[in-house]
Amino acid sequence: MSTRTVLHEADIARALTRISHEILESNRGPAELVILGIPRRGVPLAARIGALLADISGVPVPVGAVDVTMYRDDLHRNPTRAPQPTEIPVGGIDGRTVVLVDDVLFSGRSIRAALDALQDIGRPAAVRLATLIDRGHRELPIRPDFVGKNLPSARDERVNVRLRETDGIEEVTIGS
Amino acid sequence: MRHLLDTKGLTRTAALRILDVAEDMAATQHREVRKLPTLRGKTVVNLFFEDSTRTRISFEAAAKRLSADVINFSAKGSSVSKGESLQDTAQTLQAMGADAVVIRHGASGAPHTLATSGWISAGVVNAGDGTHAHPTQALLDAFTVRKRFFGDDSRGHDLAGLRVTIVGDVLHSRVARSNVWLLTTLGAEVTLVAPPTLVPQDVSAWPVRVLYDLDEAIADGPDALMMLRIQLERMSAAYFPTEREYSRTWGLDAARLAALPADSIVLHPGPMNRGMEISAAAADSPRSTVLEQVANGVSVRMAVLYLLLAGERIEAEEDGR
Numbered sequence: 001m002s003t004r005t006v007l008h009e010a011d012i013a014r015a016l017t018r019i020s021h022e023i024l025e026s027n028r029g030p031a032e033l034v035i036l037g038i039p040r041r042g043v044p045l046a047a048r049i050g051a052l053l054a055d056i057s058g059v060p061v062p063v064g065a066v067d068v069t070m071y072r073d074d075l076h077r078n079p080t081r082a083p084q085p086t087e088i089p090v091g092g093i094d095g096r097t098v099v100l101v102d103d104v105l106f107s108g109r110s111i112r113a114a115l116d117a118l119q120d121i122g123r124p125a126a127v128r129l130a131t132l133i134d135r136g137h138r139e140l141p142i143r144p145d146f147v148g149k150n151l152p153s154a155r156d157e158r159v160n161v162r163l164r165e166t167d168g169i170e171e172v173t174i175g176s
Numbered sequence: 177m178r179h180l181l182d183t184k185g186l187t188r189t190a191a192l193r194i195l196d197v198a199e200d201m202a203a204t205q206h207r208e209v210r211k212l213p214t215l216r217g218k219t220v221v222n223l224f225f226e227d228s229t230r231t232r233i234s235f236e237a238a239a240k241r242l243s244a245d246v247i248n249f250s251a252k253g254s255s256v257s258k259g260e261s262l263q264d265t266a267q268t269l270q271a272m273g274a275d276a277v278v279i280r281h282g283a284s285g286a287p288h289t290l291a292t293s294g295w296i297s298a299g300v301v302n303a304g305d306g307t308h309a310h311p312t313q314a315l316l317d318a319f320t321v322r323k324r325f326f327g328d329d330s331r332g333h334d335l336a337g338l339r340v341t342i343v344g345d346v347l348h349s350r351v352a353r354s355n356v357w358l359l360t361t362l363g364a365e366v367t368l369v370a371p372p373t374l375v376p377q378d379v380s381a382w383p384v385r386v387l388y389d390l391d392e393a394i395a396d397g398p399d400a401l402m403m404l405r406i407q408l409e410r411m412s413a414a415y416f417p418t419e420r421e422y423s424r425t426w427g428l429d430a431a432r433l434a435a436l437p438a439d440s441i442v443l444h445p446g447p448m449n450r451g452m453e454i455s456a457a458a459a460d461s462p463r464s465t466v467l468e469q470v471a472n473g474v475s476v477r478m479a480v481l482y483l484l485l486a487g488e489r490i491e492a493e494e495d496g497r
Contacts, residue, residue, distance in 0.1 A: 067200070070214040070242075070482075080177070080487030082193065083200040085331075120209035 003175030006151060012132070012163075012170055015148030016045070019130050020052035022146050023099055030057040032096045032125070036066045038114055039084035041103035044165035045132060049101060062089030066100070066121070068113035088121055098124040099146075103161040105131040108142035133172060135159050177483045179291045179300040182309035183358035188334065191361055195319050196331050198472070198479035205241070205475065215244035218485050221274040223265070224303070225251040225281045230446060231303050231313075234470070235278045238477035244485070247274070262286060266295040274298045276484055284308035284350075299484040307348050313445055314354035316476040318362055320465050321400050323472065324441050336363030341393050344404030344426060344453050347374040347415075351445045352404055356382055369393045371426060373415040390426055394435050401436065402443040403428050403454045423452050430457040441465050 007015070027033055030053055037046030043065045050063035069075075069083040100114055111129060118124060130146035135153040153159060153174060160173045177190070204212060220239040222232050232248065239246045249269070256265060262281075269277060276299045279287045284306030291300040304310040322330045325338065340359050346352045346368050359366050360383045367385045368375070379386055387393045394401070406422065416422045423429075428442065433455070436442075442454075442463045450456050458464060 070204070070212045075214065075486045076488055078488055080483055083197060083482075085200065086203060116213065120204075120212070121207055 003173050005171050005173050007133075007149060007172035009170035012148070012172065015132060016048050017052055019146045019148060020049050020056060023049070023128070023130065024053060024057055026128075026145070027097055030054075030059045030061050033061050034089060034091075034093050034096045034098050034124070035061060035063045036088075036093075036098055036100055036114075036118075037063070038100060038102045038110060039065055039067050041161050041163055041166055042101045043084075044163050045103060046101040047165075049099075049130065062091060064089045066114055066117050068110055068117050071113035071116045073109060073113070086117070086121075093118065093122040093124045095123070095125050097126045097128065099128045099130055101130045103131070103163075104133045104135060104159050105129075105142075105144055105147075106135055106137055106159075108138045108140040111142050112140050132161060133159055177299075177480075179287075179302075180311050180480055180484065181287050181291060181300065181302045183311045183314050183354045183361070184309070186311070186358065186361060188361050188363075191315070191318070191358060192332065192334060194315055194476065194479050194483060195322065197482060198315070198319055198476045199331050201478040201482070202472065202475035205471075211241055211243060213243050214482060215239070215242040215485055218244045218275040219247065219273055220244045220276045220278060220481065220485075221247045221249055221269050221272075221298075222303075223249045223269065223277050223279045225256065225279075225286070226304070227252075228280050228304065230470070230473075231280060234473045235301075235303060235312075235477050235481075237474050238481055241474070242478055242481060244275075244481065247272070262290065263293070263295055266290055266293070270296040270298065276301060276481060278303050280304045282306055301480060301484065304350055307350050307353070309354045310350040311354050311358070312473070312477055312480060313351050314358040315480070316469055316473040317351075317355055317402065317443055317445070318358055319472045319476050320443060320469050321364075321441070323468070324465060325399070334362040335359060338364045338399045339367070339397075340364050340400045340402060341367040341369060341396075341398040342402045342404065343369045343390060343393070343428070345374045345406050345415075346370045346379070346404065347376050348407050349404050352402075355402065356384055360384070367393060367396070367398065369426075371416055371422070390428075390432065391435075394432055397437045398440055399437075400441050400443060401428065402445075403458075405445065405447065406449055406453050419452060427451075427453050427455065428458040429455045433458045433461060433463070436463070443469060446470070 035046045035050045037043035050061050053061040064087040067084040067086045069081050128145040131144045132148040134147045135151045162169045278301045280303040287302035326333045369387045
């Protein structure tokens, strides 16, 4: 029973700044970008990345949220989850480059669900994936385009991301 | 949630949960693809012993938008008209693998019997039983009121402080009963207005105020006025002298509509008897929420089916109801 902190507040800020620069670089600027967070903690991360992109490029970037609850493949294995709001920015996602943002990438199943949800909302030109932590153990052929930190972990370890907006504290911990 | 049988036993938390999930369901109905894959592989049986086109279609639309398979069973022209008992019908559905049964029955308590008899393991949703309860109608009414008064901020809000007046045939109305319990649980103040012959005897045990004069109730300035349908098919005795007299004394005509406060709304569960309990002027006015109620009905029923069927069973059983 040991828990250690792998990212502190300043580390998280640096990781998000780097991710934002990488997004702009790979997209050749802020044009046609839409940043969508996956609830719960992907949503504040998406908002921060959106703000950073606007700061760096000087152009506002639309930010929203896409809930994946209704698209999960493990609904019947878990207690009933309450769906979270989905917010698609005005202008939609058709023909744009959507960057999905999540806090921890693990099995890849949430991302699979998010891709299904996007398909029902519209047809983006491209979908990219940004995650604060990639902890491995993928169960589906999904890989992130932008990673804050690669964190090797055992399958039964717990990775916890805590953010100011949702938890009142900024840190990423790993523990067994 | 294991079953939804009435609103009397529904806690404030459970009711708000259904309404909040319904908000999310409503949001998905503006998308390019309105169908969600959530209940793929689940079977919902609509078991209707009484005629009801609107409620059945609404449940059917809700189940289909969640990708469940729907089997419609109506008593007319079925084995029930040959004398099959509720038990045998239920066990047949069980053998076919129903995951949820939506039941409408003329006898008060039939859904409760179905849920507690052990005949079936499926979740039971009461879609109206006798004069007892019609929980999804009350939930969609509460949802509609909340949406009108709080708009996009509805999530998490209850109806504290709102004043709802229910007018008409309270005696025969399961809609009124379910609304009384749900709306008061959510904090609304409920007033019933009815001819003395159409007020139930046990009304003194309800958390409501009873008035006998519609004009007095309107002068009171309610936030929402719910006009009940006069159910001629349930009236075996003479409860009022003539239909014209009813409509003159208890109907919402243009003059009464104009006397309502500017922001108050008019609900009607449908189908409307235009010219009887509600005038065309009231039914077609911007205050009328009749069509919103129909649209919200699908979202609320999607939420109920989702909460009943999506989670794992064990949790559902601990949850009690």
